[in-house]
């Protein structure tokens with residue numbers, strides 16, 4: 001009994017501290033740098049980032065940086081996640097596809113903003129971890145699968161928003177084909193070993209594509225079945 005009370009007190013202290021750090025992160029790193037979307041700011045105040053990290057990195061959860069996750073990958077910097085989500089302008093009724101779900105953090109945020117999130121991750125070990133974390137958060141509108149995202153979502157269909165969380169030299173044709181009219185696709189474009197341009201591709205209602213550069217970023221490489229990323233061992 002005593003043990004349970006001690007555990008409950010520790011847990012409540014931990015969750016208060018987590019909320020405090022999260023609010024500070026949003027105020028300073030996110031809103032403080034010009035992110036205005038109220039829905040994005042609210043989602044970031046709600047989703048605890050530390051549960052997406054291994055215990056030894058949990059202390060770094062609210063730092064202003066990407067943090068290592070297994071398989072040589074990283075959970076993206078919170079500000080860049082916010083920038084991508086704001087640019088994607090996810091409406092409540094939107095279907096979202098994420099390529100490169102990694103820890104599952106961005107998918108958890110997108111799930112708060114949209115109706116449904118489909119997510120692909122090439123490393124099975126990361127899929128397993130992300131799934132159990134999303135379940136722990138009670139996130140029921142995410143369908144996370146192992147697979148090569150450069151080939152698009154296997155069941156087909158169109159998405160209002162596609163977020164590619166890894167850097168490619170160009171936009172995979174299969175993803176352009178799965179972008180709905182008026183849809184938005186975000187992808188870091190450029191040399192995977194250098195800085196890339198976070199790029200927004202908008203599909204006009206009549207189907208024409210318009211490309212805009214948003215800002216310089218540095219992401220891990222988008223690795224397709226036929227390629228080998230220099231910072232990725234190539235094996236799923």
Ligand code: SAH
Nearest residue numbers: 073075100102103106122148149165222223
């Ligand atoms: N949004 C993630 C970022 C993870 S890093 C997060 O919040 O944690 C990018 C991820 O893309 C890595 O886990 C990597 O394994 C994955 N990836 C790279 N190429 C991929 C591909 N072709 N298909 C699916 N996932 C891919």
